[in-house]
Amino acid sequence: MDDQLLSIFEQFPNKQRDDLIPLLHKIQEEYGYLSEELIIETGKYLDISVNKIYGVATFYDNFRFGPKGKYHIRLCHGTACHVSGSGNILSELEKQLHIRNGETDKNGVFSLEVVSCIGACGLAPLIEINDEYYTQLTSDSLQKIIQQYRENHSNIYEN
Secondary structure, three states: OOHHHHHHHHHOOOOOOOOOHHHHHHHHHHHHHOHHHHHHHHHEEEEEEHHHHHHHHOOOOOOOOOOOEEEEEEEOOHHHHHHHHHHHHHHHHHHHHOOOOOOOOOOOOOOEEEOOOOOOHHHHOOEOOOOEEEEEHHHHHHHHHHHHHHHHHHHHHHH
16 A cells, blocks of 8 residues: 555544545545455455445446546536537447547546536536636537547647
8 A cells, every 4th residue: 555545544633434435535535536456455445345335436426437538538427418419429438539428548638527417507518628617618619629639639749
């Protein structure tokens, strides 16, 4: 176990089951996601089975089990977005990026996360990419947005 994880565990000295969710949040905050190794160590520390931890962590949308891409895309799939076509936007994202919800592409450039609601219902459907919002999306506008990010990424590595 590394010193960083040990330091996180020390913030939860009572080792109670109630510590699980705050502890997982803290681990994800430090490491970026919950790896299998981190979940195993957490189970040992709290004396909770790995299956129980996965059950809790997969219940909540805000836990990740892999690293985020350089451009992390969050697609709103709340009621207004759903009615306005977020399902089509999801299909288009999966087609363009060759990844599914919760995945990161093989180059680590794009990751995709479908969320319950971003809170901008009047601007549906929408995505957020690294805290930048794109609203009232269509397949065409989405294609242009993704292309801009691809070009930006390419330009970074050409310079």
